[in-house]
Amino acid sequence: MSLQLISSKAVVSRETGGELGGALLGTPASGALPAWPVQRVFAPLFGSTAAVAHEVWRADSPASEGRGEDIVWRRNAGLLYGVIELDEADFAGTADESPLQSASAEAYRRIFRLLDSQGLPHLWRVWNYLAAINLEIGGLERYRQFNIGRQDAFLECRHEASGNVPAACAIGLAGGLLNIAFLAGASPALPIENPRQVSAYDYPADYGPRSPTFSRANLVYPVGQEVLFISGTASIVGYETVHPGNVLGQCRETMDNIAAVVAEANRRCRSAPFRQDELSYRVYFRHAGDFAAIRNLLAPLVGGAEVIYLQADICRRDLLLEIEAVASHTLGS
């Protein structure tokens, strides 16, 4: 029941079988969509001659699939990948609840309902995308509105909102729907925190009325395998942004944070220690003009690893980039 990430800077050209689902990253003019559940991330792709990169999760014998309630999903015995897209315009909101907050809560409620009904209740990794993430509306930044809705749904659906929470990213795009992909499993994840950072679920109230619900990383266990998901990681030490206005300073600090998370994961991992040069990376950066400098700084740190670069907004105005990563090891019997 192995889970395999096929990451490539080429357009999906052939169906190889076993796809659970995955992401198409970039701004294609048009093009046929794959048959599997797909999260489309419309953000400019850099460092590639193709217009689109793909990240596809393959697993042994996907057994069933479904759609409904704006979710498309596919699963095998122990794994489920799904994508939900909601239009905020369909949510009225109230005096004390913005449409985005309502949509975010509803998206997570539907995800939890699906996972419960499919008997795969453990949310391992979530990819959150929303339009205009830094825009302040009604006195509250949209990322903070999203955080309220997300946490409400965790608590309402009797999932802990701290401790055992999924690895995640939350990224801003120019437009589009609230778009959330998720990978869930039959077995619980082992959450990993970063000793250099306050856990996001414990951020003080200056960062919003509700804390973000994610862990710094998760170790998860498809049969015979150990997968490390490192959440979106940024230039934050403690709970504060460091190196504001300095993209290279932020890039170095972010890689120091990833190194700390990897070290923490290695204290708990069952396979060989994970190394920074074996991870597959996704780098989101705010300003197109920063791309070359970021790539040059990262090149010696990531070795030959796959890196996908996307221009997008980060969830704090003073953050200039965010980096996430994943790696997989086989487990001996």
Ligand code: 3EB
């Ligand atoms: C941070 O460390 C940067 O809200 O799901 C990173 C990863 C960030 C996930 C989320 C936010 C999220 O706070 C932002």
